[in-house]
Amino acid sequence: MNDRVRAALDGLKAETESGRLGAARELQEHAAELSIEAEREVSEAFATEKVPWVRGALAQVLDVGAPPIGVGHTIAAPRWDEQIEGADPAVARRAINLSTKRVLHEVSAVVGRARVAARTDLSDAYPASETNRQLTYLYELCQGLRTLASATVSPKLEEFDLSQEVSALAESVEGQLLVRIRPEGTPNFTVRADRSLLGIAVRNLLVNAAEATESLRTDNDRVVVITWGASKKAVHISVIDRGPGPAPFLARSSGAGLSTKIGHSGYGLATASEAMRGLGGEVQLTRNERGGATALILWPGLP
């Protein structure tokens, strides 16, 4: 990253409008050469910027690249099975489920033993070591695979109150992260779904939104809203955050394993998508006009 880009990224945090506008104009000049980390910083600034000219300039920076997730654009969330072309969806899911479990069976114990051995070998130096960082990442990957295995089981449909389910999930995620989650939907709302699969999808999207939001500067921005309802054909759940929004590379990439959050495996969105496919549904992602993202779950879940 060149010095001018670094200075401009720092300038996006300026107190004055003209300071931020100058920085945004500088970034427009270098939009084509921004790294993923720089794009993320621009996305964060865009999410909280409330001056039209600065926001316009930042939107142009984020719109560079083809095909971008421009402001207001929606894409289908990436999936695990999208590269298994022509396969029967149920067979593809079964394949993912079996292979994931097999990999986990082989790898989990090795990872666990490696972590114990590393802690012993490095002793006090372990917590701050690169070994710890990489092993933790490996552990998170295993956790992601474990969730994916759960997301690809055959669904067991039942009827339950979505409002209670969402409120419980919100409370659970809120407890883990320094973000307030506001459930706001129709009370006593009965849906038909696999409680576990839907839980995986909602939890992953909530965690994604909360993690995207928790680095924002003010308490008022660190809020995730989750709402639900139904149209004639489908039930919808929206998870709305004020974070940096989906990074432009998401639309250019082939799907799972990429994250806008540095240090995260990026499996959450793809796993949520896989879970909803099991229910005949899908997950869509939109970069909101005013910054942040809306992750939308849709499935034919009316009783």
Added chain:
Amino acid sequence: MRIDRLEVSGGFLDDFELDFTDGLNVLIGARGAGKTSVLELIRFGLGLPAITEEAGEDAVEQALAVLGDGAVTVYCSVGGDPLVFTRTGFDEAPSASRSYRAGMPLIVSQNEIEQIGLDPMSRREILGRLIAPSLRAEMENTSRAEVASIERRLEVQREEREEATEEAERKAELLLALEEAEKKQKKSGATLKKLEKLQLEVAEQSDQLGQLRAAADSYRQAGEGIDDWVEELRETQVERSLPELSSAAAESQVTKKLSKAEDLIERAVAELEAARSLVLDAAGEENGKATRLQKQVTKKTESLEKLQKGAGDIGRRVSALRQELKAVAAQEKRAKQLDKEIAKLVVKRDRLLDEGEGDAEARYAIRKKCADELTERFNHRIEVRVDKSGEVNAYEAALVELLQGSNLRYKNLAAKLAQSVSPRELAHTVEAEDPKRLARLCDIPADRARKLLAHLETHSLSPVLLAPLDDSVDFALLDGQDYKVTHDLSMGQRCTVVLPMLLAEEREAVVLDQPEDHLDNAFIVETLVSAIAERSEGGQVIVATHNANIPVLGEAMQVIVLASDGRRGFVASAGALDSDASVHAITTLMEGGREAFAQRAEFYDEHPDE
């Protein structure tokens, strides 16, 4: 400000007296009983404006129709201190019992609730009412007048600099001309020597010519003298006649002598004429010489004059060019000085604009904080959004005016500029004379940017820089999968958003006229009633309504039943919610009577909502 009492004398509500309590006051009554009239008289008595001018005119018309030639008195209190407003139909404005600086009650009719949602200024105003008065004072911006003054000075100085620069730009051309003129002047050095010689010759010959002319003149004068003499002699000869003498001898001698004398005279005349002839010959000779010399002198003089003229022209040209260069140098100096002064003024202006920006940031921060608190209060179901300097209408209007006559499609261009470039950024780009940057900023072709810049450079940007830029405020409702802003909401949804905003204000009384129109009962129960209930006990609300949920579920402190005999409206009863009169009025007027209510209840019992 709390409304304590209303008194009306004259008109449809003659002798009307009504005391209001804290908390929720509900006015009920059949249609035509005067509910809206009471509220409009409160508005008229307090001199409160409506949301739009048109609504304001309608409100005044209605109040005047109700009041006739009567008067309305509204008793209020601010922090416990009484404040009384009185107004007749003839008064332009109400008279207050004392001077006051306090927030006024908010009176909103149903139509106005919808209008607030659609009108950006009203939305900002509604948010402004929710900001603490101490913070409102901090939102004033005072530097605009000073910026305007600097811009006027800049305009004058830029014009002056342009003139000075134009003059200074002649320097190269003048230096070239001077160089050429000086070369010519150098060449004319040889001519000067020739000129001196010629001058001497002309001077000498002129002397000679003078002498010749003097000589010829003296000959001429001598000739004239001889002529006179001859003439005198001839006259003597002619005029001398003697009388006859008595002696012939004497006469003969005399005659002889006389004859001799005549001969002598004749001879003298002849001699004189000969002398004159000599003189004239000599004069002719001198004149001939003079004429010849004169020709030479004339010729030389002509040459001399020609030489002198050439030398003079080049000298004068050199002198004039040097003078002009001195003037141009002065203009050059002036242009540089003006550059410095302009730069200083721009720095000063920018500093003031920075201060203004700081004020605007502070104002935005206050609004944003208030907006975030409200969003939190509404549990994010309604999101109150504030964009700093988002209200660009005045800026766009200033651009439209500025671009008129530019031969550009200025309306679209002005809208594009207002959306994508800040006024300061535009001013700096024009001051830097940078068409490429302008093209990039506005996303327009380079050719169009050049034309735009050329037009802007010749016009003052003051109106653009000074166009008031305020924050834009919008309300968004969580509807289905995502938020929708007021513009995209249905009429009922707009009320859903606006009513809780109006009721969030607790310092001043809020007066609502039939807010239930366009609203379903579910909203009234979930949002309106709960918003009323959430107000603290001291937060006064006066509502005229036909919906029983408002007084009953809102736990009204007072239910006022209005009635009319067709000619006059009056208070049929006023009391607590559970008073007999209130219960009777609610069950009959609002629920359609106990029997209807019982039937409905029975129906609901038979058909439970599972």
